[in-house]
Amino acid sequence: MLEAGIGGVEIQILYALESGTRENLEYFSPEFFAILKFTGEEIHKRGMTMDLTLGSSWPFGGPFVPFVKSAPVVHPYSIDVRGPVIWNYDFTNRVAGEIVGCIMGRMENSEMIPASIRDISSKLEEKLLFGWPWGTQIRNLEVPEGDYKIVVFLAGQFREHVLMPSRGADGYVIDHNDREAARFFFEQAGTPLVERLGKGTVNSFFCDSLEVFGHNWTGKIYEEFERRRGYSLKPYIYALWGNIQGMTEEIRYDFHKTMSELTIENFFRVMTEWCHEMGSTSRIQAHGTWGDVLEAYGAADIPEGETFSAWDKYSVNTVHRRIASSAGHVYHKKIISNESFTWLRSPRFTETPEQIKIAADSIFVDGMNQIVNHGYTYARREGEGEQLSFYASSHICHTNPWWKYYGKLGRYINRVCDFLQRGEPVSDICIYLPQHDIWAENPLGDIHMCMKLEERLETAVIDRIAQSGYWFDYVNDDVLCRWKEFPYKTLLIMEADRMPEETAESIREFAEAGNLVICTDRLPSKGCGYRRGEDKGRRIADIFRQMTDQGLIHLAENKRDALFMLLEEKVHPDLKVEKGAEDIGYVHRRDGKADIYFVANMSQRDWDTRLSVYGERRAFCILDPMEGKAVCPRDYERTEKGTDIEIHFLQGQSFLLIFDSELPESEKDRNSLVWFDTKELDSKWHLEVPEKNFSCYLEKLEGFEKLEELKYYSGEAVYRTEINMSARDLSADCIILEAEQVGCAAGITVNGLQAGQWIQKPYVLNIKEYLHIGRNEIKICVSNLLINRVLDPAWKVEDYQGTVIDEWPYFTEPLNKERRKRLSNRSEKELIKEPFPSGLIGKAKLRLCHMEECSDNL
Known part of the structure; x- marks a missing residue:
């Protein structure tokens, strides 16, 4: 890694792929701590840094997390009742879980009437079976005349476990809204590590994306809601799922706003607080949270975005990158990292250095300045069994045939990161995130705020802003209320109906100071939350109407052509x-x-x-x-x-x-290249593959996968040819070696001297300085893709036979299931039928040229 220009590692400890205790150390066992300490020492000897994902897999959790500290999942259960009637109901064996809310309300036109709502939690009784608690029931409930709905909210007994854990690391995911649960996790999963490794050994503790599926509740919600919002949530829980007349969106807003605050205060900030106590920093992926995502990223020392799938293209990645980089900018974080190249190509083993380079560039132009390769897989010694690989990666490690050329890419990434970590970001434009509308419009659920924001703002619109030459940050209420601290001169408000009064007042001050405010489609006209909801809405509408009358706001009738005509008129692209x-x-x-x-x-x-x-x-x-x-x-x-x-x-x-x-x-x-001669090199090539003890002469250059002996070969092939050069040839200012196609990376040697490498198109190289009069040898060592070996019919993942084995995990089915899913080449063989082109393909030539000065007319 060090030789390839990689400056540090992040260790993630995941699922098992084979039996045995030597390969799969028990989580937090003495052997586990010993190898981790040894690894840390070896990393630091080399001047590299070590980051660590706490727990095993993600989201945060483990075998030490009790049920009461796990992530609650609630769902509604409703019963329609027509009164007047004395109503009895036995919930036993009809619902599973703890009832955390119970209300009754009259229904009209599919809406619950607020004045009719009663909290009937006190009517719930414990039902006993032979003296043992067995269930819950309601008896003798008076239901008035009319159509009523009884609604109970159930906290289920089935809660998420950590994903893909290592041996002995399975367990509940923690409640990310509960400070006590968060502190408990860090003290159980983190503090013992630091005690054994030593403070400062871990540079950053890492939190992966918040994939806490179903998590939508917390045990302290009623208490915290009333303290923060000023009224009780209990009577209005139906609004989180159904409709309460005139109140639904306001209640949903207040609920999600409360959950946002709890997540940021009790998890994200607690993690950074604990990391500092341990002499480390926090590196956090906040996407996946329902909270104010800028504040969530901003709670980290190092906000981290993420790039997965084919992102070797130019496009603003709002969901996983631009919000993270914006948070880094507005909360003054020097380093903004990125989980990079995860599933750059699907299926695996088909990604090239060229694709990695362009994908890195797309990450840089979104504002990130540290690359975290995903990923470098643990591997056995050469020849020890199957090819190991991480399922969520691009297999960037020494078992990939083109790894020897990664150093060129590593140096490139280091150079760019060095420049992009200097100074401060520059952006005159900011875009307000309409988070309040998302909170108000969504029912109870594990909202992915970043995804909802991108859907609302629309990728095509955001891309067009960037492609028009405008670099921008996303901002929230916190930033707009401190707008004087930032250099923004233009604010775009798109798809925002709601905002707090303080934010609207700050926007007015921003505009009165001579800055540009552009709204699209419509002006904000609603306040946030239930209390004084109508008054706040009128106040918001008045502020924006007054700003319009005073010429302080420019309204574009749509966020497409009208917006861009206005931007072109008012704002110079950077x-x-x-x-x-x-x-x-x-x-x-x-x-x-x-x-x-x-x-x-x-x-x-x-x-x-x-x-x-x-x-x-x-x-x-x-x-x-x-x-x-x-x-x-x-x-x-x-x-x-x-x-x-x-x-x-x-x-x-x-x-x-x-x-x-x-x-x-x-x-x-002032110079241009003018060709005066070409020497074709498409014949007289000798091909050698030492690893396969294979050699032959080629009549033409074509992919070596077409040769039966090399069809499924992944590795290095050596091409040699000779060419005579005259004094006239060497009088050229440049002699360019050019290949039509290389599959997929190559090193070029001329007369025994290293002349350069090809890791991306165009495959050209000036080799004049290495040539001499007379006979010259050109050697091109080409490494192809790993996919060809993976497609080999001889490469199979064998199941462990039978149901019981003598080594852990003793029962074979869980292990075989993981091997088939993570280790096998089933998906590759389904999607790809033939090996990828490999080696030198098509025409190869030397181009001899002179430099000539251009005219002034360019």
Whole structure:
């Protein structure tokens, strides 16, 4: 890892794939602590850092978590009754779980009438069976005339367990709203680790995404709700599921607002508090929470986003990235990390370094500045059985054939992260998150706030804002009420009907200070919560109406063309891409006197384009972080608005653009390559695969998977050819080695000297300095994808036979189930029928060229 440029590790301890106690140490056993301490010592010897996921798997929980501290899941059970009647009902054996609320109310037109609602919890009686508590019943309840609904809320006995735990680590997930449960978890799962490893050994403790399925309640909700909202929730619990006339959305808002506060205060902040006590920092993925997600991310020392599936493209990832980076910016976190490359391609083992590079760029332009590879799988020694792999990863580790070329990518990622961790982010535009409407509109459930926000704002709209040259942060009420602390000059309010009065007043102050406020579709007109609901709504509507009358708000009739016409008229893009805006994105930071732009082409095509940088007339330089060198623009021009830079992007290429008055004036690239000769290299190649004891001469370059002996081979193939070079040939300014297709990464050696590597298209390399007059050897070592080996019919995952074995887990079915799901190649064989193209494919040539100066007309 260190040799590949990886600076640290995050350890996750997960499910078992084979029997035996040597391979599967008991969670928190003496052997467990011993190997973890040894690992930490070896990491620190190398100057690397160690992060650790607490517990085993996620969400947080384990065998030590008692039922009373686990995550409650409630659901309603309702009965329709027509009065007048004396009503009796036995819930025993009809419902499962503890009744945590019981009300009665009259129904009209499918709505419950507020004045008729009664809390009838006191009518619940314990039912005994031979003196033992057995169930619950209601007796002699007087139901008045009319159609009534009896509603009980049940906290079920079946609660979520941690996902995919290691040996001995199964157990309940904690209640993330309960401070006592959170502290209990950290003291049980974390403090013993620190006592044995030593304070500071763990750099950051990590919290994965909050996938607490079904969790929608907490034992202290009634007490906390009344304390925070000023009235009792008990009579109105039906609104969390059904409709109470004139009150439903206000009650739902107050409930979710309370749950949000409890989660942030009692889990996210408690985790960071405990980490600091242990001499470590907290790294948290907050997506999945129902809470104010910016505040949740902001509670971490290191907010972490996530990227899974095919994200080697340019698009704003609101759900898992941009909200996390926005939180890092508004809560002043230097490091904003990202779980990267999870399932970059499905099925597994088909991802390439090129895809990883572009995916990293898409992460950077969303505002993240630390990459966490997902993932590096524990592996046996060479030849010890099956290929081990982590199911939620891109298998970025030394058992992947192209791993030897990852170092080039690792250096690239380090260079970019180094620049993007400098100074402060720069963004003039902020977008208000309509979280209050989501709380008000959703019934009881484990709301995924980030997903709901993206659905409401719409991906196409957000992408168009970014592609129009506007970099933005998302903001919440906390930020808007402190707007003077931030550099924002434009606020966009989209799809927001509700907001607190304090936020509306702050927006008015923001506009009165000369800043731009744009609303789309409609103006906010509703307050938040039940108490004084109508008064607050009128106040919100009045504030925005007055702002409109005073010309302090611009209303776009829709968030599509109308919004973008208004933005184009009122706001200068920070960095405008003339051609290729759908593929080329940027992020901007300011470090002292220097302004740093990272600009990336996240596509499989070249772009000749102009970058218009608003307000900049200082000297600048352009760095290629992949090659580690400066490049010159084709041309640039100072304009009234700033600087226009003409630049050529190769497919998947990125640059660092730095403006600083202390830099020398940039030179223009006045030269172009003119070919004067081509030497074809598509014949006389010798192919050798030492691992398979195979060699042959090739009549033409085509994928070696077409050879029967190498059809399912994954590894390195060595191609050699020779070519005579004359003095005239070597008079060329450049001699470019070019290959049509490489499957999928290669190292090039010329006359025994390392000349370079290919990890992405175009496959070109200037090799002039390595050539001499006479005979020259060109050797290209190509590593292909792991998928070919996985598709091999000879590669099978065998079940453990029988039902009982002599080693843990003793019963075979749980182990076999995990092996079939996580270790087998079933999904790969279902989705892919033939091995992937491997080796050198198509034409290969040397291009001899001279440099010629271009005319001024570019």
